[in-house]
Amino acid sequence: MNLNTQFSGLFTALLFVIFQSCSPTSSSDPQVTVTEFVEIRTAHPEAIIIDVRTPAEYNSGTIEGANNINVLDDSFVPKVSTLDKSKTVMVFCKSGGRSARAKAQLQELGFTDVVDLEGGIKGWKAADKKVVQP
CATH class of the missing domain: 3.40.250.10 (Rhodanese-like domain)
Structure with a gap:
């Protein structure tokens, strides 16, 4: 696996975590x-x-x-x-x-x-x- 593929996967995972924490179905809704x-x-x-x-x-x-x-x-x-x-x-x-x-x-x-x-x-x-x- 090259560095770009690893970075891309990490970046995608980070975006997913950020999106989930802002999701309107989150139990911590404001x-x-x-x-x-x-x-x-x-x-x-x-x-x-x-x-x-x-x-x-x-x-x-x-x-x-x-x-x-x-x-x-x-x-x-x-x-x-x-x-x-x-x-x-x-x-x-x-x-x-x-x-x-x-x-x-x-x-x-x-x-x-x-x-x-x-x-x-x-x-x-x-x-x-x-x-x-x-």
């Missing part, structure tokens, strides 16, 4: 903006929206159509395990930390289309989006 969240919700009206904050936080105002399943509660995994894995699942919390955890857990459970709102409900409010009382 959070989506409020605008993207709204667009995805519009495109998938059957999506399951989960507010992963505490019940007290949820009761202070949430996104319309959201169900409250607290990611910090021991019942989170049993509750989300009953959901339809073929549907888009949209998660959010107060600012983005807990929803990232929820997204990872959902993906571990086999959910393949999980969307995490960047900035959480704080970002939603900052974008002047409607918040409802449950």
